Amino acid sequence: MPSQLFLTGANRGIGLAIVQEALTRGYRIFAGARRPHQARELQALAQSRPDQLTLIPIDVSDDDSIQAAADQVRAHADRLDVLINNAGVFPRGERLDNLDSQTMLRTYRVNSIGPMIVTQRFHPLLQAGSKVLNITSQLGSITLHMSNHYSYNSSKAALNMLTRILASELRPEGVIAVVAHPGWVQTDMGGPAAPISPAASARGILNLAERLTPADSGEFFTWEGKKHPW
Numbered sequence: 001m002p003s004q005l006f007l008t009g010a011n012r013g014i015g016l017a018i019v020q021e022a023l024t025r026g027y028r029i030f031a032g033a034r035r036p037h038q039a040r041e042l043q044a045l046a047q048s049r050p051d052q053l054t055l056i057p058i059d060v061s062d063d064d065s066i067q068a069a070a071d072q073v074r075a076h077a078d079r080l081d082v083l084i085n086n087a088g089v090f091p092r093g094e095r096l097d098n099l100d101s102q103t104m105l106r107t108y109r110v111n112s113i114g115p116m117i118v119t120q121r122f123h124p125l126l127q128a129g130s131k132v133l134n135i136t137s138q139l140g141s142i143t144l145h146m147s148n149h150y151s152y153n154s155s156k157a158a159l160n161m162l163t164r165i166l167a168s169e170l171r172p173e174g175v176i177a178v179v180a181h182p183g184w185v186q187t188d189m190g191g192p193a194a195p196i197s198p199a200a201s202a203r204g205i206l207n208l209a210e211r212l213t214p215a216d217s218g219e220f221f222t223w224e225g226k227k228h229p230w
């Protein structure tokens with residue numbers, strides 16, 4: 001039985017690279033995207049591997065959309081081995097004098113709350129040994145405090161704490177939950193100057209997912225599998 005994976009934000013960037021890498025590793029993949037009918041690369045992959053890849057519409061800022069996605073995956077699968085909350089947004093140019101509450105709320109909705117509601121609605125598919133990887137960022141590290149992006153950095157710091165709590169609650173079930181920094185990656189978000197390719201990041205994230213044990217639950221890792229400062 002192949003490992004079964006669901007991820008969000010699968011249509012571009014790191015998410016698309018995770019789909020490509022997971023296909024080569026033989027996973028059964030449920031790839032979540034806001035508008036899968038417009039996702040050309042995903043569509044082409046799904047057409048070439050219809051038994052291995054199913055596209056699932058999901059907007060992680062909309063609870064009804066999340067529930068519909070969970071229902072759709074449950075129609076095909078009775079368990080998930082890996083759940084990757086990858087979708088994210090990164091507003092730029094924030095300063096105290098232009099800080100906008102709607103931008104902050106939207107960022108928290110996608111980056112912090114979305115992964116929690118996705119995990120809540122997919123919980124019936126998680127079993128002992130299932131792994132939840134919440135894709136955070138080094139910019140969410142309070143210890144490192146690497147930049148002043150108010151909404152993004154604080155949304156990822158919140159995701160880090162939410163994941164700690166989630167790991168604690170799910171520990172008795174044997175479900176493992178971690179946050180993972182994917183590296184600074186060449187995507188629309190990371191920009192062309194980033195040193196890491198999406199493919200290399202995706203390989204690291206799947207390597208991490210495959211080697212996680214219950215003792216790792218609640219921890220903050222890099223895409224290379226090292227512990228990251230909180």
Ligand SMILES: NC(=O)c1ccc[n+]([C@@H]2O[C@H](COP(=O)([O-])OP(=O)(O)OC[C@H]3O[C@@H](n4cnc5c(N)ncnc54)[C@H](OP(=O)(O)O)[C@@H]3O)[C@@H](O)[C@H]2O)c1
Pocket residue numbers: 008009010011012013014015033034035058059060061085086087088089110135136137138181182183184185186187188189190191194
């Ligand atoms: N790239 C980096 O250097 C870097 C570094 C640290 C952490 N990260 C994190 O890694 C993850 C992936 O980043 P990336 O670089 O691949 O970003 P990206 O290229 O900008 O892609 C972002 C993805 O998130 C999806 N998304 C945004 N809002 C969504 C929503 N409401 N519902 C569902 N999907 C939504 C996008 O879908 P649409 O196409 O529909 O917008 C897209 O698939 C993010 O969580 C990001 O914070 C990235």
